[in-house]
Amino acid sequence: MSLTDQLMTDLKSAMKSHDKTALSVIRMLKSALMNKKIELGHDLNAEEENQVVVSQMKQQKDSLAEFEKADRGDLVADAKEQIKVLSQYMPQQLSETEVQQIVQQTADKVGATSKADFGKLMKAVMSQVKGKADGTLVNRMVKDLLQ
Template identity: 40%
Template sequence: MSLKDQITEDMKNAMRAKDSERLGTIRLLLAAAKQKEVDERVVLDDAAVIGIVDKLIKQRKDSVAAYTLANRMDLADKESAEILVLQAYLPQRLSAEEVSTAVQAIVAHLGAKGPGDMGKVMAAVKAQLAGKADMAMVSQAVKTALAG
């Protein structure tokens, strides 16, 4: 069963359970996936769906930070709950050590040296680790590898 089919099935289960918070988040995810399919005229594979989930989680994290600064804990809690629902659709993430090892291997393979090669390295790393690691952690690992 594809990830998209699993999400659709979870939406049906949330409807049956009358779990409105979970249902709303899943519908939002499916709407984002459908929008991408319509805009690009493609059928999304699991990797593309994971990319959408990553993007939605990043948006929620940014919102939580903004709501916390504005002292709106009610909205921050709602966004945090949505993050938990969305994280269920992500594969097991790589640890910081695994990300660092992978980044160092790619830097060595490309022969990259210094911050000027950051774009080249990030492109290669993103192709290899997309959906498997938090890209903020990956970016930090690339900066560290190129600085040393």
């Protein structure tokens, strides 16, 4: 089942159960997918759909961080609920161990040994784990490796 079909099924289910948070998140995600489809001018493939979901998750996590910084408990709770719903549509994420292995293998492959190679290594690793691992996790592991 494609992501769009899954969203339609879940949208109907959320409407029947009067789940306002799920309804809001699903509508937001459907809208983001439609905007990307219009931007690209063609139907989205699975990878492009996953990129949209990852992008939406990143936005929600950034919002959560800002709400926490501003000490807005009411908005923090809402953002956490939205992240919980959105996480159902995220592509399967790599474990920290798997990411660590990829970072190490890529560092060996590109010859990254010092902090000066940070950008080169990040670019190489992110191209391999795009959508499968959080960028902040990769960033932390690359920094730890290049110390």
